[in-house]
Amino acid sequence: MSKILLTGATGFVGSAILIKLLEFKYSPVIVRRSYLNDKYSECDEIIVDSIDSKADWKGHLSGVDVVIHCAARVHIMNDEEEDPLSEFREVNLKGTINLAKSAIKSGVKRFIFISSIKVGGESSEIGNPLNEKTNNVPTDPYGLSKYEAEEELKKLSKKHGMEIVIIRPALVYGPGVKANFETMMEWLSKGIPIPLGATTNKRSLIALDNLVDFIFLCMEHPKAANETFFISDDNDLSTTQLLRKLSNALGNHCFLIPIPSKLLSLVFLVCGLKSFSVRLLDSLQVSTAKAKNLLDWTPKITVDEALKKTADFYKKNNTK
Numbered sequence: 001m002s003k004i005l006l007t008g009a010t011g012f013v014g015s016a017i018l019i020k021l022l023e024f025k026y027s028p029v030i031v032r033r034s035y036l037n038d039k040y041s042e043c044d045e046i047i048v049d050s051i052d053s054k055a056d057w058k059g060h061l062s063g064v065d066v067v068i069h070c071a072a073r074v075h076i077m078n079d080e081e082e083d084p085l086s087e088f089r090e091v092n093l094k095g096t097i098n099l100a101k102s103a104i105k106s107g108v109k110r111f112i113f114i115s116s117i118k119v120g121g122e123s124s125e126i127g128n129p130l131n132e133k134t135n136n137v138p139t140d141p142y143g144l145s146k147y148e149a150e151e152e153l154k155k156l157s158k159k160h161g162m163e164i165v166i167i168r169p170a171l172v173y174g175p176g177v178k179a180n181f182e183t184m185m186e187w188l189s190k191g192i193p194i195p196l197g198a199t200t201n202k203r204s205l206i207a208l209d210n211l212v213d214f215i216f217l218c219m220e221h222p223k224a225a226n227e228t229f230f231i232s233d234d235n236d237l238s239t240t241q242l243l244r245k246l247s248n249a250l251g252n253h254c255f256l257i258p259i260p261s262k263l264l265s266l267v268f269l270v271c272g273l274k275s276f277s278v279r280l281l282d283s284l285q286v287s288t289a290k291a292k293n294l295l296d297w298t299p300k301i302t303v304d305e306a307l308k309k310t311a312d313f314y315k316k317n318n319t320k
Contacts, residue, residue, distance in 0.1 A: 174208025
């Protein structure tokens with residue numbers, strides 16, 4: 001089977017990819033900062049301090065067929081760096097291009113780059129989802145660093161012939177998810193009243209199982225070469241709908257207070273929580289038409305199935 005180099009192997013997405021690589025008897029080479037436990041002793045490991053412009057890949061990519069690049073400096077809500085854009089660029093742009101150039105020298109056939117929905121935009125009009133032809137240059141430092149990496153990868157591909165695949169996932173959720181998704185489960189589990197019972201927005205999500213399935217399809221599908229894809233569960237939900245489905249998956253009754261979104265948005269703005277308001281109240285939809293039509297892909301599991309897996313994992317492992 002193909003030899004695969006995977007960055008971000010201990011992250012939320014990377015760890016799920018690694019499990020499937022081992023399940024399907026691939027030969028994964030994983031990149032991380034320290035050695036994994038014996039559970040993954042069958043993997044070759046590369047230890048690096050950081051995947052940045054200074055990372056030395058010499059000799060590590062020998063015989064590798066495909067690189068799956070998940071590692072990144074992720075979006076930070078309250079970034080305390082003096083120059084956040086410079087920090088994001090060092091890892092997400094310069095680190096990515098450094099790895100890609102080394103992959104080219106080593107004869108890697110395909111480079112899969114896990115980008116971000118932020119490259120497409122921060123919001124969309126209901127019924128008018130973002131697609132791969134949407135023109136947007138992000139202003140957010142994280143999104144901009146991902147956009148710049150995409151552009152440089154395209155140039156490298158045209159010049160040197162290595163195939164690239166760019167994947168822009170919607171909000172990823174699944175067993176072990178953190179951040180706002182975990183917070184919502186905590187609220188619902190404790191029966192805390194939530195003032196989000198009247199939202200009419202639409203947001204795209206993607207279950208971890210569906211994202212991993214799509215990445216595996218892109219590893220070998222000939223038509224995925226040098227293409228960019230938005231990807232989601234193809235079942236967009238309002239924040240209210242998501243909370244109700246998640247509550248049902250947890251087996252709890254949710255207490256949603258139907259406060260109009262415009263009033264909530266004003267309250268968030270007055271409280272200095274504009275970014276929080278955008279995430280909960282604005283719409284952000286993406287089209288999966290290209291993935292479905294070009295690669296004949298359909299989501300592996302439904303939203304309800306994925307939320308049940310997510311909720312079951314949370315209940316089993318939550319100690320709060």
